[in-house]
Amino acid sequence: MIGIFKGLATTLSTFARRPVTIKYPDEKHVLPVRQRSFPVLTWDFDHDEPFCTGCNVCVRNCPVDCMTATMQDNPNYAAGTSDRRKIVEKFWIDYARCMRCNICVEVCPFEAIVMDNNWTGHEHSTYDRLDLHMDIDDLLRPSKSGELTVPFRPQDRIEYIERLERGEELPELTFKGARPEARQAQFERLARGEEAAIRLREPEKPKAPAAAAGAPGAAAAAQQLLTDAEGKPLSEKKIRAKRMKAERAAKEAQDAGESIPDDVLQMLIATNSEMAPAEARQAAAGAPGAAAAPSKVLTDAEGNPLSERKIRAKRMKAEREAKEAQDAGEPIPQDVMEILVATGSEMAPPEARQAAAPAAAPAATSPLLTDAEGNPLSERKVRAKRMKAEREAKGAQDAGEPIPQDVMEILVATGSEMAPPEARQAAAAAAPAAAPAPQLTDAEGNPLSERKIRARRMKAERAAKEHLARGEEIPADVRETIEMTGGTVPDSAD
Numbered sequence: 416m417i418g419i420f421k422g423l424a425t426t427l428s429t430f431a432r433r434p435v436t437i438k439y440p441d442e443k444h445v446l447p448v449r450q451r452s453f454p455v456l457t458w459d460f461d462h463d464e465p466f467c468t469g470c471n472v473c474v475r476n477c478p479v480d481c482m483t484a485t486m487q488d489n490p491n492y493a494a495g496t497s498d499r500r501k502i503v504e505k506f507w508i509d510y511a512r513c514m515r516c517n518i519c520v521e522v523c524p525f526e527a528i529v530m531d532n533n534w535t536g537h538e539h540s541t542y543d544r545l546d547l548h549m550d551i552d553d554l555l556r557p558s559k560s561g562e563l564t565v566p567f568r569p570q571d572r573i574e575y576i577e578r579l580e581r582g583e584e585l586p587e588l589t590f591k592g593a594r595p596e597a598r599q600a601q602f603e604r605l606a607r608g609e610e611a612a613i614r615l616r617e618p619e620k621p622k623a624p625a626a627a628a629g630a631p632g633a634a635a636a637a638q639q640l641l642t643d644a645e646g647k648p649l650s651e652k653k654i655r656a657k658r659m660k661a662e663r664a665a666k667e668a669q670d671a672g673e674s675i676p677d678d679v680l681q682m683l684i685a686t687n688s689e690m691a692p693a694e695a696r697q698a699a700a701g702a703p704g705a706a707a708a709p710s711k712v713l714t715d716a717e718g719n720p721l722s723e724r725k726i727r728a729k730r731m732k733a734e735r736e737a738k739e740a741q742d743a744g745e746p747i748p749q750d751v752m753e754i755l756v757a758t759g760s761e762m763a764p765p766e767a768r769q770a771a772a773p774a775a776a777p778a779a780t781s782p783l784l785t786d787a788e789g790n791p792l793s794e795r796k797v798r799a800k801r802m803k804a805e806r807e808a809k810g811a812q813d814a815g816e817p818i819p820q821d822v823m824e825i826l827v828a829t830g831s832e833m834a835p836p837e838a839r840q841a842a843a844a845a846a847p848a849a850a851p852a853p854q855l856t857d858a859e860g861n862p863l864s865e866r867k868i869r870a871r872r873m874k875a876e877r878a879a880k881e882h883l884a885r886g887e888e889i890p891a892d893v894r895e896t897i898e899m900t901g902g903t904v905p906d907s908a909d
């Protein structure tokens with residue numbers, strides 16, 4: 416009896432209580448201060464362009480590798496309406512992979528990326544994970560439309576509220592762009608018939624025609640500039656320093672309305688600077704030993720070869736798409752496969768990659784890349800060799816000494832980025848057309864991912880050891896799998 420009354424008392428006490436639930440999505444709770452949804456890009460209303468320069472700092476720091484960004488020359492800089500020389504061209508974030516860690520926001524040097532702290536930032540339900548790949552338009556929309564509240568960087572907001580609670584003077588907002596006031600100011604400028612962007616300088620004068628560009632012998636002269644006093648090729652670091660110096664000198668000449676001096680122009684061409692005329696760079700690239708014309712996939716709309724960074728971004732995007740197709744059990748689309756092959760991705764079939772490499776006259780394999788019996792080393796061993804040589808070269812450079820000749824030879828043979836570009840190109844051109852490597856594919860003929868190849872190798876190595884432990888011969892198929900996956904056939908069960 417007492418139990419019944421106790422139960423009734425509990426029922427009556429909750430009966431009169433206000434419900435704790437609300438009718439989402441018509442009603443919404445106020446989001447907590449420290450909450451964060453997903454990263455978005457901010458819009459600079461003063462200059463009518465994104466804050467992001469595509470510098471890739473956030474991309475490199477993202478722990479789950481879900482971002483891709485590319486950079487381009489900023490047309491507004493030449494027009495004098497922006498002080499950003501470079502600007503983001505494309506940007507993707509895969510929200511399905513993002514873990515909302517806020518690292519990209521913290522590392523961005525331009526405050527160009529923030530966490531969307533609104534409900535709209537959370538409401539991304541879709542039927543297809545692919546719809547969670549956000550491109551630059553998706554990422555800029557919340558800022559451009561004024562949906563982002565202020566201040567919206569979590570660290571700003573927290574400090575603001577903590578000081579408010581303590582009754583202290585509120586911090587001055589250091590980051591003033593992309594806020595509703597900035598957007599309003601832009602509207603007012605437009606209403607007054609002014610331009611959206613604030614004009615900072617006079618528009619740049621058109622580039623002076625390059626007299627020396629494409630002149631006979633220009634390529635050879637350009638190559639000569641990249642050697643030291645003893646005729647040895649310069650390191651990449653020195654070439655970059657030379658290029659930057661030449662770009663500064665060229666910029667000063669352009670700002671003064673003068674033509675670029677001949678020696679500076681030669682250096683721009685030799686170092687493949689984007690300030691050099693495209694045709695001259697191509698002529699320099701066509702110097703003896705240079706690689707063949709790049710695949711169409713690796714050129715921009717004007718036919719100029721893409722920069723290494725853009726090729727990497729292209730490869731990463733294609734690899735993600737190929738991975739998604741594989742995960743969905745579908746074959747890799749033809750256009751994606753073409754990019755994988757052209758960019759030398761490890762997801763492309765090895766023989767297609769070899770075929771895409773510049774055709775070269777048959778030559779002997781570098782003895783540096785063969786074992787004691789003259790057989791070519793596996794990819795894994797070549798990589799290990801390259802990494803060891805790079806460590807030694809780095810040690811020599813740090814000690815202010817030249818890179819030893821034998822180490823330099825390995826750097827060149829293994830295609831290391833520490834080897835001078837022209838030496839690498841020459842080595843690539845001399846590389847033999849290797850016999851097609853056996854392809855590792857799944858049941859449907861799609862190339863296996865690196866992870867699967869590693870798993871296959873480990874399984875085969877385990878099986879080989881088990882056979883040896885039982886005193887049996889290693890079966891031929893197990894031996895073959897180990898060799899195909901780049902493993903080492905064990906000679907004992909230990």
Ligand code: SF4
Pocket residue numbers: 454476477478479480481482508512513514515516517518519520
């Ligand atoms: S929040 Fe973290 S996981 Fe998401 S994009 Fe930024 S760095 Fe990557």
Ligand code: SF4
Pocket residue numbers: 466467468469470471472473474484503522523524525526527528
């Ligand atoms: S968001 Fe920031 S860190 Fe990332 S690419 Fe743009 S400017 Fe660089």
